[in-house]
Amino acid sequence: MANPEAKSGSSLIMPGDATSTCWSCGTMRAEHFCSACGKVQPPVPVDYFTFFGLPRKLSVEVTGLEREFYQLSRKLHPDLYSGAEAREQQWSLEQSSQLNDAYRTLKDPIKRTEYLLRLEGVELEEQSKSATEQARASGQVKKQVVPPDLLEEVFDLNMQLEELRMQKKLGEDDPSLIEEIGRQKLELEEKHEALLEELKRDWTEWDHAVDSGSEEERRKIRDKMVDVLNRRNYLRNLVRDVNEVLESGS
Amino acid sequence: MAYSDKVLDHYSNPRNVGSMDKNSQEVGTGLVGAPECGDVMKLQIKVNPQTQVIEDAKFKTFGCGSAIASSSLATEWVKGKTVEEALQIKNTEIVKELSLPPVKIHCSVLAEDAIRAAIHDWKKKNGSANANAPVPAGSQASH
Numbered sequence: 001m002a003n004p005e006a007k008s009g010s011s012l013i014m015p016g017d018a019t020s021t022c023w024s025c026g027t028m029r030a031e032h033f034c035s036a037c038g039k040v041q042p043p044v045p046v047d048y049f050t051f052f053g054l055p056r057k058l059s060v061e062v063t064g065l066e067r068e069f070y071q072l073s074r075k076l077h078p079d080l081y082s083g084a085e086a087r088e089q090q091w092s093l094e095q096s097s098q099l100n101d102a103y104r105t106l107k108d109p110i111k112r113t114e115y116l117l118r119l120e121g122v123e124l125e126e127q128s129k130s131a132t133e134q135a136r137a138s139g140q141v142k143k144q145v146v147p148p149d150l151l152e153e154v155f156d157l158n159m160q161l162e163e164l165r166m167q168k169k170l171g172e173d174d175p176s177l178i179e180e181i182g183r184q185k186l187e188l189e190e191k192h193e194a195l196l197e198e199l200k201r202d203w204t205e206w207d208h209a210v211d212s213g214s215e216e217e218r219r220k221i222r223d224k225m226v227d228v229l230n231r232r233n234y235l236r237n238l239v240r241d242v243n244e245v246l247e248s249g250s
Numbered sequence: 251m252a253y254s255d256k257v258l259d260h261y262s263n264p265r266n267v268g269s270m271d272k273n274s275q276e277v278g279t280g281l282v283g284a285p286e287c288g289d290v291m292k293l294q295i296k297v298n299p300q301t302q303v304i305e306d307a308k309f310k311t312f313g314c315g316s317a318i319a320s321s322s323l324a325t326e327w328v329k330g331k332t333v334e335e336a337l338q339i340k341n342t343e344i345v346k347e348l349s350l351p352p353v354k355i356h357c358s359v360l361a362e363d364a365i366r367a368a369i370h371d372w373k374k375k376n377g378s379a380n381a382n383a384p385v386p387a388g389s390q391a392s393h
Binding site: 124125128129132135136139141142144145146148151152154155158159162229230231233234236237238 | 281282283284285286287288290292310312337340341355356359362363366367370
């Protein structure tokens with residue numbers, strides 16, 4: 001028996017396993033409500049894809065997801081259960097919050113991808129730590145997960161941002177520096193866009209591999225997506241910092 | 251999140267901020283990043299060619315307080331050590347010294363990576379035979 005309290009990925013219940021019976025009428029229960037008597041059911045710790053009855057694929061049709069979300073949230077709304085049994089009130093509350101988390105995660109392309117990678121056992125920080133330990137043991141230098149030229153670029157732009165911050169503090173903006181940073185910002189945004197397109201191509205490959213790929217193929221695509229997300233994190237932070245500096249105090 | 255006193259001290263009063271000439275034969279430069287949070291850290295060492303002692307170290311980090319404190323501490327620790335001694339510094343020692351919480355352990359990992367990268371760069375420049383040594387059999391961490 002899976003423990004319904006457990007939150008770790010390994011204890012997630014697969015769709016086929018959630019086959020208990022309705023607490024109220026005893027027929028086979030459906031996912032959120034009993035298909036026979038319509039009563040709300042206690043939440044099952046399924047992953048977000050399963051919660052929406054979706055396969056673990058990344059090309060999600062967001063309008064359909066949204067429709068499903070609104071339908072379910074109307075039916076699960078705790079206000080509807082104010083006169084029901086205490087445990088039904090509790091379940092509607094829990095299911096509503098599960099629904100909100102699932103929707104927020106799946107509608108966002110990046111959060112959805114990160115979530116799927118976690119479900120697939122990708123632990124970025126763990127991997128980074130064990131790579132460092134390996135480098136220490138072997139006397140090797142650890143391979144950086146992002147290309148060195150991207151690191152250089154990030155570092156240099158940060159230096160310029162720092163200079164501009166300093167200038168702003170002293171009340172003496174240098175127009176040519178602002179112009180230069182503005183130009184780099186446009187480039188960053190373009191790269192950022194391009195990464196999203198790259199990620200979408202990976203989604204298609206992933207979805208295909210879910211149906212017919214080998215474990216090896218899926219692993220390769222997972223690695224590719226991790227790589228895209230890693231690079232994207234830098235760009236996202238940079239764009240955020242650039243905007244912050246350009247908009248501050250001027 | 252509350253930072254420890256030592257982190258705050260390094261953060262508000264970082265040691266050895268700055269840069270050295272990366273083209274100098276005696277200088278090794280490590281530029282590393284943690285994509286999870288977008289932090290970048292540059293650490294440089296200046297090594298005495300006779301004694302192999304790290305005589306100076308500088309850093310510049312763009313990141314959170316813990317990343318700045320970890321790299322500031324790293325420069326303090328490597329100074330006066332030989333290159334081989336500096337390679338023994340472990341991220342867990344940085345965690346302990348700065349009382350870093352679990353969510354900030356990656357900052358200490360980054361600092362250890364930066365030390366290694368700087369030493370690697372110096373070794374490469376100075377034609378050290380083992381800068382590119384192959385991974386010895388059996389020493390690979392299991393996954």
